[in-house]
Ligand code: AMP
């Protein structure tokens with residue numbers, strides 16, 4: 001009793017003896033009893049033609065032998081080869097055992113759209129259920145990026161009229177599988193869903209648990225068998241009861257449970273289709289499901305308007321979401337000097353701080369003025385040898401003071417430097433020497449002999465130093481512009497040939513401004529910056545360019561880089577302010593006591609590979625160094641996104657840097673919603689000119705930027721799979737192809753495979769990067785002789 005004339009009746013029944021239909025029977029009979037008792041009459045109910053036990057016996061009797069085989073045969077065939085799970089992107093990792101805790105979000109499809117959907121169904125000889133189910137399957141397909149989608153649906157199961165008045169468990173669950181082909185139209189999908197649904201009704205008699213027993217899908221306590229998303233449309237409106245002096249009203253019960261990952265329950269009402277989306281709270285946040293409901297609305301509206309559009313072209317995003325993803329969350333615009341080349345920026349700095357230290361290595365060092373002069377002298381020599389704008393000069397040197405003179409000298413001559421590592425295979429070096437057509441190779445006496453035979457003119461930066469010092473000490477005049485190439489860095493190519501990424505001055509100058517505004521925003525004047533990356537990796541570029549802002553480059557020689565203890569010692573001894581390394585390297589440095597040492601760098605940048613959650617959590621808490629995750633492919637000029645560890649509880653590659661555009665797109669190049677995995681495309685100032693001498697590959701990987709209003713803007717297709725988080729940061733999920741990173745090396749497994757296949761004794765080959773021992777990733781080739 002809630003009040004004078006207000007009561008609440010609560011009945012709890014186990015589903016094993018009841019079902020949705022039974023509730024109607026129960027309420028009707030309780031009401032009849034109430035009416036009779038309150039009038040002092042003995043209640044009477046029409047006798048039941050059968051009891052549940054009769055039904056059970058009857059079902060056992062016919063559902064065996066041939067009849068059962070026919071029913072089962074249909075399902076075996078229908079569900080054969082279905083994916084074992086619907087891979088929905090979740091907010092949290094799936095617990096090993098489903099807790100079945102759940103919650104709901106309301107769904108309301110406006111009446112106009114609902115009417116149009118019903119008309120669409122009618123026109124196709126289908127039911128509203130089929131239209132809504134097909135749409136739900138499209139949505140699930142988009143979210144999971146799978147195209148084979150099984151959805152469960154309950155069916156009343158009372159196919160015999162005699163069972164209608166019984167209370168008992170008759171309901172069954174049908175698995176409705178759809179092949180969602182993005183190139184097909186919704187009308188085509190609807191016709192598929194219609195035949196699947198009709199066939200399922202025909203074969204509805206196999207109890208779900210029997211089906212599971214027979215199909216033996218791989219079982220997993222973390223998800224329900226055969227399907228993880230459900231759809232229900234209650235089209236029989238529940239009758240409202242009226243008795244003398246009494247009115248009834250159903251009270252919605254929040255069960256706080258969810259049997260499946262997602263259940264969409266709709267009812268037809270005068271206001272359109274209404275209902276709820278129930279979700280497992282183990283997996284999803286309310287905001288995520290709320291967004292999903294928004295996408296369902298956009299999708300249904302588009303289907304109603306354009307049933308003949310391809311599924312791929314159906315939108316999901318609401319207008320505010322598109323604005324957020326394409327505009328608001330993109331890198332801010334930032335000014336940077338567009339009329340300047342790298343060497344000009346250096347010369348300007350050298351004028352400002354001529355006597356400051358520009359570079360230190362072992363016991364050698366150069367001031368800004370000295371470095372400027374030596375680079376000018378080298379540049380004069382290079383100009384005489386034919387170097388000028390876009391002319392490539394191969395640089396084969398170890399990290400040293402001379403290496404810096406070499407790079408700057410090449411740039412001052414107007415050329416582009418092509419760093420190569422003398423320890424690479426001779427075939428590799430030979431390919432680069434011919435591919436670049438370099439007229440000059442800059443090297444060191446010791447390394448000269450490791451180079452394969454070549455036509456280019458050699459200059460040894462060490463032994464030829466005295467000779468070079470005879471050249472004029474002012475900068476030579478050249479016609480180089482910021483649109484000319486600054487460097488070419490080679491990376492692994494899947495067809496067996498490494499490819500040279502061509503980077504323009506403008507892109508590097510943008511990187512300088514972008515990093516200064518973000519990760520280096522706390523920089524002091526004249527910091528000491530470590531140069532530890534191999535020059536043939538573009539990570540070295542972000543280290544080197546800090547000299548443009550007056551900082552001192554502290555070159556870590558090879559022997560110190562290879563030895564972690566020595567490196568930790570050096571970091572302290574050199575009093576480094578900024579360090580940049582791979583996550584694996586940082587872990588080693590931390591294990592070796594970096595955080596306890598006398599002098600800890602104020603900033604550490606890690607990049608090149610994903611950071612593991614434990615390292616992230618640990619380093620997010622230390623006051624010094626402040627650690628940043630930076631992400632970017634060589635094709636987009638070193639770094640494209642960044643995030644401080646302390647700005648997120650879990651690893652993220654963060655937000656786009658200034659003047660960088662990022663898009664997370666599906667297979668048909670449409671933006672995907674927050675939370676959904678897609679391929680990362682990068683645009684903006686950092687995008688490379690392309691691959692040297694590889695026009696087709698360039699056209700394949702660098703595509704027009706359809707989202708930009710800037711004429712000629714291009715996007716680089718990274719091959720990285722990421723997803724937006726609700727806070728506008730990007731989570732890195734992995735690769736869409738067979739590119740791997742092993743000890744910092746970016747490797748196309750196809751490059752190795754095609755090399756192996758070139759051997760006459762090899763019939764077939766597959767290469768994998770395996771990590772059988774944590775932290776020890778290796779390349780393993782499997783051959784068929
Ligand atoms: P590279 O061209 O050598 O810089 O390699 C670029 C690739 O390395 C990217 O496409 C990613 O696959 C991976 N990568 C670079 N930085 C990160 C990062 N911070 N987190 C995860 N992966 C990264």
Ligand code: MG
Pocket residue numbers: 538539607608631632633634638639
């Ligand atoms: Mg990179």
